[in-house]
Amino acid sequence: MAKDRQDDNEISGEITLDDNDSGLNTEDLEKAYGKTGEQDRVESSKLEEDYNKLKSEYLYLRAEFDNFRKNTIKERSDMVKYGAERFIRNILNVIDNFDRALEMEITADNYNDFREGIVMTANEFKTQLTNMGVTIEDPIGKPFDPNFHEALSSEETDKYPPGYVSQVFQKSYKLHDRIIRPAQVVVAKEVSVSTKNNESEESES
Numbered sequence: 001m002a003k004d005r006q007d008d009n010e011i012s013g014e015i016t017l018d019d020n021d022s023g024l025n026t027e028d029l030e031k032a033y034g035k036t037g038e039q040d041r042v043e044s045s046k047l048e049e050d051y052n053k054l055k056s057e058y059l060y061l062r063a064e065f066d067n068f069r070k071n072t073i074k075e076r077s078d079m080v081k082y083g084a085e086r087f088i089r090n091i092l093n094v095i096d097n098f099d100r101a102l103e104m105e106i107t108a109d110n111y112n113d114f115r116e117g118i119v120m121t122a123n124e125f126k127t128q129l130t131n132m133g134v135t136i137e138d139p140i141g142k143p144f145d146p147n148f149h150e151a152l153s154s155e156e157t158d159k160y161p162p163g164y165v166s167q168v169f170q171k172s173y174k175l176h177d178r179i180i181r182p183a184q185v186v187v188a189k190e191v192s193v194s195t196k197n198n199e200s201e202e203s204e205s
Helices: 002-012 019-023 026-082 085-103 111-131 193-204
Strands: 134-137 149-156 165-170 172-175 178-181 183-189
Touching (some): 085 111
Antiparallel strands (some): 134 172
């Protein structure tokens, strides 16, 4: 019967006293259970507060990251789209000078002035390239370097040592440490005996 009463109490949700609780009066029990419930509510409230704080910080950081990502994408896009703006601004005067030169009526009297203007404009353009980190190399008379030179052919000559550049068709252009365009050159080689004999015979005749 006692077991049946206990089961009934468990089903109904009522608090029952066992032998261990017999020494506690009703006021003591209310204080004990009330204190535990209050602690649970405080801890639950603190956990909820901490959760809301972390959630708020997460949402803030996520928004900051999204803004950073969007700004980075835009900056990269603008860099690709407008990357040549500075260079274009620097050469506008050069283009204007060329336009004025083309509009000029060239005569025997002003040819020297015209040529001097073209030379000055070309030098201005080269200066702008130099300011942007471009190096122009004329390798004539220098040792052939396959890292910077493209050999189109070779020629027998005693004007330059074998393996040296004897002619230049295109100069090399380098941006900082990167080759933009290698120089196109002709490489000197030793004059053969037959060529020397032919040149000797021609000079004697």
